[in-house]
Amino acid sequence: MIPKNLGSGDQDEFTDVGSTMQVPGKAPWFVTAAGREVILCRQGDEIVAFSGNCTHQFAKLSQGEVEGTIVRCPAHGARFDCSTGKSLSSMCRDLPKVEVRIQGRRVLVRAR
Ligand code: FES
Numbered sequence: 001m002i003p004k005n006l007g008s009g010d011q012d013e014f015t016d017v018g019s020t021m022q023v024p025g026k027a028p029w030f031v032t033a034a035g036r037e038v039i040l041c042r043q044g045d046e047i048v049a050f051s052g053n054c055t056h057q058f059a060k061l062s063q064g065e066v067e068g069t070i071v072r073c074p075a076h077g078a079r080f081d082c083s084t085g086k087s088l089s090s091m092c093r094d095l096p097k098v099e100v101r102i103q104g105r106r107v108l109v110r111a112r
Helices: 009-013
Strands: 015-019 029-033 036-043 046-051 065-067 070-072 079-081 097-103 106-110
Touching: 015 029, 036 106
Parallel strands: none
Antiparallel strands: 015 106, 029 036, 036 046, 046 097, 065 070, 070 079, 097 106
């Protein structure tokens, strides 16, 4: 799917990345929005989003191994919980949060 930028005004900063139905229950969904890697995941009934780049040396986590909501960085093995953004490795900070909006059944993220 090719994300598209929306309308005018405040919406300009949000990118439509797909349907809420595409966000899996207990696994991350990796997208590219406005040229940035983003991870979407469910946290209970909510959809949350985090930067998809490792906080160590910015490797793309979409290329890492996934087990449930945990992703392992392909570069040096740091692990992150994609449902909370928490780092499970002492060498890394938590993943920065990305703002999410739900409009109807569409998922929009503010990736800048
Ligand atoms: S770049 Fe991810 S652990 Fe080093």
